[in-house]
Amino acid sequence: MAIVLGPNRYGKAETRVVRVTKDGGTHRIKDVNVSVSLSGDMDVVHLTGDNAPVLPTDTQKNTVFAFAKKYNVGEIEEFALLLARHFVDSQPTVHHARVEIEEYSWDRIPVEDNPHLGLRDEQHSFVRNGSETRTCLVHSDGTGGEESVVSGLKDLVVLNSTGSEFHGYIKDEYTTLEETDDRILATAVTAQWRHRGTSSDWGRSYRRARTCLLEAFAETHSLSLQQTLYQMGRRVLNDRREICEVRMAMPNKHHFVVDLSPFGLDNPNEVFFAADRPYGLIEGSVLDDDAPRSPSAWK
Numbered sequence: 001m002a003i004v005l006g007p008n009r010y011g012k013a014e015t016r017v018v019r020v021t022k023d024g025g026t027h028r029i030k031d032v033n034v035s036v037s038l039s040g041d042m043d044v045v046h047l048t049g050d051n052a053p054v055l056p057t058d059t060q061k062n063t064v065f066a067f068a069k070k071y072n073v074g075e076i077e078e079f080a081l082l083l084a085r086h087f088v089d090s091q092p093t094v095h096h097a098r099v100e101i102e103e104y105s106w107d108r109i110p111v112e113d114n115p116h117l118g119l120r121d122e123q124h125s126f127v128r129n130g131s132e133t134r135t136c137l138v139h140s141d142g143t144g145g146e147e148s149v150v151s152g153l154k155d156l157v158v159l160n161s162t163g164s165e166f167h168g169y170i171k172d173e174y175t176t177l178e179e180t181d182d183r184i185l186a187t188a189v190t191a192q193w194r195h196r197g198t199s200s201d202w203g204r205s206y207r208r209a210r211t212c213l214l215e216a217f218a219e220t221h222s223l224s225l226q227q228t229l230y231q232m233g234r235r236v237l238n239d240r241r242e243i244c245e246v247r248m249a250m251p252n253k254h255h256f257v258v259d260l261s262p263f264g265l266d267n268p269n270e271v272f273f274a275a276d277r278p279y280g281l282i283e284g285s286v287l288d289d290d291a292p293r294s295p296s297a298w299k
C-alpha cells in the first residue's frame, strides 16, 4: 500500500475589511468578508516541510487590506478577480486562486433625521440593511488562464401568506402530513449563479437577478417548494443572458396552523406556529443547455 498526498489548498479565510471612501464629508462604505484559497506546487510543503513555495496566509491577508486601499473595493466580483489574478500572476508556485467574498450592505441614515446635530453637509451614518448577504466566488488560473465567476446571495428571507399548496405526495405507514391547498410558503434563499464570462456590469446583473428571484417567488402559484425553486432559476436564466446556471438551497420554513378549537375559536389560516427546526431543505440547480463547461467554478 502506498500513501500519497491528495488534493490540497490553503489560504486566509474571512478577512473582514471595511473600506471607507471619503468624498469631503460624504462617506461610502464597503463591508466585506474575503476568503482566499490557493493551490499549486505545494507537494514539498506537505511531504518534507519545505516552505519555499508558500505565500504565507498572513501575506494574503495583508494583500487584501493593501488592495482595498490601492484599488478600492468596488463590485465584489471585480475585487475578487483582481486578488485572484494577483496571487497566480505574481507567484510561480501558485497555479490556482479561489477568492470568495461576502458583502454586508449598509444604507445611509438620512441627515435630515437629525438636523439638530448640524451635519447637513455630512453623510457618514449608516444602518445595516437586513440579514441578506451578497456573495461571489471567483476562480482564476491567472491572467489568460481559465477563470470563472459565480455571484449570489444568501439569507434572502421571503414569505407568501397564501398561493401555496402541497398534495399528491407519497403516503406510507409513517405519513401524518395533511394535504393542503392553502399554506404559508416561507424560505431563506441561498442562490448562486454562474456567469458565462468574466466581465459584466456586476452591480446591475446582481440587482436584476435578485429581482427575478423575488418576482418569481411572488408570482408562482406553488404546488411545492421544488416547483417554486425551478421557476425562480428559470426566471433568472430567461432574463439574464450573461448567466448560464443557477444553484439554490431553500429551507422550507414550516408554518403550522394552530388548533384554536379548544378555546372555541376557528382558525382559517390566520394564526400560525412558526417552527424553527426541523425544516425541509430543498436544493437544486437550473441551467441553460448551452452553458459552457467550467469544471472548477463551484469547488
Ligand SMILES: O=c1[nH]c(=O)c2[nH]c(=O)[nH]c2[nH]1
Pocket (backbone or CB within 6 Å): 166, 177, 223, 224, 225, 226, 252, 280
Ligand atoms: O414544498 C414542499 N416540498 C416537500 O418535499 C415537502 N415535504 C413536506 O413534508 N412538506 C413539503 N413541502
